[in-house]
Amino acid sequence: MSDDYILTTQGLGKDFKGFTAVGNVDLKVRRGSIHALIGPNGAGKTTCFNLLTKFLPQSRGTMTYKGKDISHMKPADVARLGLVRSFQISAVFGHLTVLENVRIALQRRRRGDCFDFWRSESLLSQLDDEARSLIEAVGLKEFETTLATELSYGRKRALEIATTLALDPEMLLLDEPMAGMAHEDVDRTAALIKRVSANRTILMVEHNLSVVANLSDTITVLARGNVLAEGNYETVSKDPRVIEAYIGAGHG
Template sequence: MSDYIIETSGLTKSFKGFTAVNGVDLRIRRGAIHALIGPNGAGKTTCFNLITKFLEPSEGRILYKGEDITRMKPADIARLGMVRSFQISATFPHLTVLENVRVALQRPLGTAFFFWRSETSLDGLNDRAMQLLDEVGLAEFAGAQAASLSYGRKRALELATTVALDPEVLLLDEPTSGMGREDIERITSLIKRVAVNRTILMVEHNLSVVSELSDRITVLARGQILAEGSYLEVSSNPEVVDAYMGSGHA
C-alpha cells in the first residue's frame, strides 16, 4: 500500500487559452494535514476543484488510494471516502442543528436523504448526532435552527456534518475564511480533533492557521508548484517570500 492516499500527475486545466493549473504533481500522505497555499490567482482553488472532481482536467491523472479517479463524478468520489467542505457554509438553514447532523448520518445506513420517512425512524441516530455536536461545541444549540447560528458556529456545524459522513479524506476549502480570532481558534482546534485517523487537504489563506495545522505545505504560483515542505522550509524560501508573502496576501 502506498504511503500516499492522493496523487496527481501532470494535472492541468486550461480555460480558453488561459492555463490555471499547469502540470501539477501532488502527493498527499496518509494521515497528514496538507495545505495548499499561494497568492490570489495561483491556481489553488482550481487545483482543489480538480481533485474533488468539480472540474474536469484538461490533462493529467488523479489517483485515490492507487485508483484512477480522473473521470469519476463528485458523488462517486464521496462514496469512496473523499468528502469536501465549501468556503460558503453548506447547511440546511431551516432544519435544526441536530437534524442537520442526522441527515448526514443517514448515508452509511443506506437510508440517505429519505425525507419522507417518519421523524421517529431517525431517533436512533440522536445519540451519535449529539456526540458529534458535543465534539464541535454545539450540543447546547441542538434544537436551534441552523440559520440562527453565528457564522463561526455554522462552520462548526458543517464540520460536524462532514465528519458524520465518516470520510477517510477531508478536503477543506478556506475553513477559517471570514472569521474573527475566537472563531478561528475554535475551528483550528476542531480541525486538529477531526484529523485524528484521517487525511486532510485544505486550501487556506491564513498563514497562522497553516503554520499551526499543517504537516506539509505545497505553494502554488502561476498554476505551478513553487515549493513544498514544512512551514519553516517554505516560509524561508526566497522564491516563496517573493511570490507569496511579499505579495501582501495573507
C-alpha cells in the first residue's frame, strides 16, 4: 500500500515563537495523481507547502518521498530525488529568449551544481531539440524567439513550468499557479497542468476552486493549521465543516 503514495507526512507541524502555524498534518499523495491543498486565508497552506518543499524546517513530524525520509534534507538534495517546486528555480531571465531560458535549465540538469556559461554556441545548440520539445509542451512554440520580459504574465508562468520540467521531476509542486492571471490565462494554464500530469504527480496550493474542482483527484482542506477534510471535490465541497470554515473566513 505504501508504494501507492509517493509523498507522505506524519504529524508534520511548524511553530513560530509560540504560534502554531501547522499543527499535526498527516498527508498522503497518491502516485500519478493531482492533489490540491486548499483552505481559507490563514489556514496554514503556505507554511505547509514550504515545509513540504524544505523551504522551512519543521518543528515536528516526518516526511517521506518515494520511501525515503526527507525530513531533514536540503531543498536541492530533495530536488535531485525528483521532487521539484515550480517557480523556485531562477532559470527565467527576462532578457533571454524563451528558447535560451529553457536551454539554460537543461544545462543545469545535465551539469549538476554548476553552469558553464562559456560553452560555445554550437555545443549549446545541441540542447535545442529537447528545449523546443518542452516549449511546445507548454504551448509556447510561437514564442520561441520572444524575450521572456515580453511575455504575458500567464505565458511567463508557462515558461517557468517549462524550465522546471527541464529538470525532469517525478513530482511537481505548484504554489498558486493561477495567482494574478486573467481568465484566458487560467484556462490555458489549467490545460497545461493537466497535460504535464500525464506521467508525473502534482501537488498544488490553489485558491481558484473551479480550477481545483476540474483538475484534482484528491483535495486536502486545511483550517487553522490542521487537516479539516479530505476527498474528491464533491465530497469536500459538501462537508459542513468545510463550508463553515470558508464562510467563517469571509469566503463564499
